[in-house]
Amino acid sequence: MAAALGVLRRSDEGQSLSGAVLLAAHDLLYEQVPFPLGESSLCRLAELLVGRGVVPKSSDYEGRWYLWWPKSGRGPCRDCGKSRSLTRFSGRFGDDYRYLCARCRATERHVIAERVEQLHAMPGVQAAHSAWVCGPGPTGTRSAGGTEAEIPSAQEWSEYATRLHEMLSPLEWAGFELPEEWDTDFDRRHGGLLFETLWRGDGGVGVSYHPHEGKVVLGPFDDVAGQWPHSYSLLEDSLEIPVPGSGRQAAAAVEVAAGQAGLLDATHVYVAESAPEEARQEFTTHRIRRIFQPAAEFRRLPLNELLRETTEDHWLSSYLDWVVGRAGQDVAPDIVPDAAALGVAAWCWRNNTAVEAHHLETDVLMARVNIAVTRLTRQYICPVEGIDWDSIKDALMDPGWALPDTTPIHSLFGEGWTEVAATVCAELDRWRRLDHERLGAQTTLILMTIGGSTGYTDSWWGQGRWHSICRHILDEAIAAGLTLPAPYDRNGPEAFLADLHTPDRLSDAALDWIIDLRGAAFEGPRGLRMNRITRPPRHCWDPFWHSSTGV
Structure with missing residues (x-):
């Protein structure tokens, strides 16, 4: 010793x-x-x-x-x-x-996914291995030959776990911590089972994988014994997701279902009305600690000293008061990279800059530029390394930065671009200094995640619920008898939904239609601008074991 x-x-x-x-x-x-x-x-x-x-x-x-x-x-x-x-x-x-590092892990995941797909595609291998490597598909069987399943070997359990990790990669990117080891079970009728609770901060979701039946189930988390006093469930009902043989297709299926449930976006959580005041205070204190503890560790300062320092910074204090304490008061302090990209776009481009003062000709054009900023920013955000502010600034100020139709974005603002560029650069530089000198990468990512998860960005492209939001709007419009914009009046809603994956490539008429549903009656339905479906799901923290007496 x-x-x-x-x-x-x-x-x-x-x-x-x-x-x-x-x-x-x-x-x-x-x-x-x-x-x-x-x-x-x-x-x-x-x-x-x-x-x-x-x-x-x-x-x-x-x-x-x-x-x-x-x-x-x-x-x-x-x-x-x-x-x-x-x-x-x-x-x-x-x-x-x-x-x-995060970059090499992404490369490794891609290589493994390709290896599994190549193995699955080899003649004679698919039938022999589908029961334990890739599962039989959505219909499910008890085993490859229709007989009772055999107990998996250690290698087969490892293959199951590897495949499950690849399928859950969208959740991992969205901030969920995947376990190194999974609990397992087996019976001869249904085959193997892997299960565990996934956590993002204090939010839990149950996951089970049934390889022989070709499905992943995401379900509620219930802390019956009160072992995790600050925990809450991220789902109210179970989602059963058929997973196809291809690794990429399986991950895409999980991504769609998880995105629709709001699991790929930041968590919105509130305290139950029945909770005593001391529990509410504890919840607030716990949230503050989770936001700033990484910064305290980065600075090697006591947390109370770090908090005192932040209150003395007028600009940062204003952001914390308005964005974190009011507009985003119900946003959990987690790191969600895509939400952080929206935060940078919202608070370093649209707000606190001259962009609004030089508002473009139409809302459609502003939407195109918002999407371009978000897409660009995403490239320079890493959940481990943090935000590359210098690269974001260089890319936004690049004269060659353009919309998909090759129109240079700086040209859209005309003479106003000088002021726009100066104020955007000032905001990016301010956040870079805060990140590198005061807060550190993790707290900065948390603050940007909260900033990208307020009501201001509910209807923006770039969130995990985008696909399901657009589908809901299309379903409501069709039910109300509205005619889709050309060419989707002929091609149909599924083609429109597919093209909404990259909405900045839509025609002006189509993008304008999904924003406001031109031609809809006063009482509805509504497009992106006014539809209630854009509001994210909210989860309840209910400390039922916590009484006003502290017992």
Whole structure:
């Protein structure tokens, strides 16, 4: 213990220690001090080792090392070798546990998905493997031959888990933490089952995967015993999702269902009316802590000192008061990259700048530019690395930045572009300084997620519910007898819905129609601008075990 503490002290004093020295101290401590007595020192040494690119093999330290090695850290990525924020991923397909940056994990996921699809497409392989690799499809069978299923091998369970992770990748991108290990069950009639609760902050959703029946089920979470006092369910009813054989098609099916349920957008949560006042205060305090604790850790300051500092910054305090405390008061403090992109578009482009003062000729044109800003911003937001403010500014100020019809966006504002550019750059620079000097990447992402999840952006393209919102509007319009705009009066609503995936490529008439439903009666139906369907679902935090007496 003394030797390990000595190495840690030297590291804290700024001495440059090699990975070999750190590993020797770690191994000595592991061999001499029973776990968990030396847990805190082991954790610190493991964190330093990740920073040197030293990662154990799956079987090292009796296979238990993941108990004290960090889930995330910073150091050289195994695949690209660049020093970045890293996340630990468990070994599947024969791979070891590894620490990867977000970019390399995305590449790895793409490679695995292609590998599974190629395997599935090989002659003779599909029938032999569909029962345990890809599932039989939406109809479901008990096994490939129609007989009772066999107990899966360890490799087959691993294949199930890998496929499930790929299918849940849209949820992972939206901020849900996927488990390294899944609970499993098996019976000979229905085959294998993987299940677990997924968490995004305090919101939970149950997930179960039935490989032999070809379906994923997303369901409510119920904290019956009150083990998670701040938790709430993100679903009220179960969603049964048929998952096709193709990995990409399966992920797309999950994405559509999860998007419709609001799981790909930021969570909106309120306190039950029956909750006592002290519970409401606790909920507010917990939310503030979750927003700013990452910033306190980034600055290495006590949380109360960090909060005092933010209140003394007039501009930041105004944003917190209006956007976080009022317009977004029910938005959970989670990191949702697509919502954060909307936040940047809303508060660094449309608001607090001269864009509104130089409002374009039509709302349709403004919508096209909003979509272009959101699409561009998305490219420079990473849930781990944070927001690349400089790249966003360079891209927005690029004279070649244009609408899909090649019209340069700066030309739309004419002489007003000079003022627009200056004020947009000022906002981006202000947030970059706050991010890099005061708040850190994680708190900044949370604040942008909240900023992109207020009533101001409810009807904007870029949210996870976009597809289901558009479908609802089309269904209402057709039920009311409205004629779709050309060419969809001939091609039909499904073609219109497909093209709404990229609404900035629609004709002016079609985009104007979905915004306002020209020709609709006064009493409705409504387009994007006024339809209640654009309001996100809200979830209730009901601390039923919490009474006014604190019992």
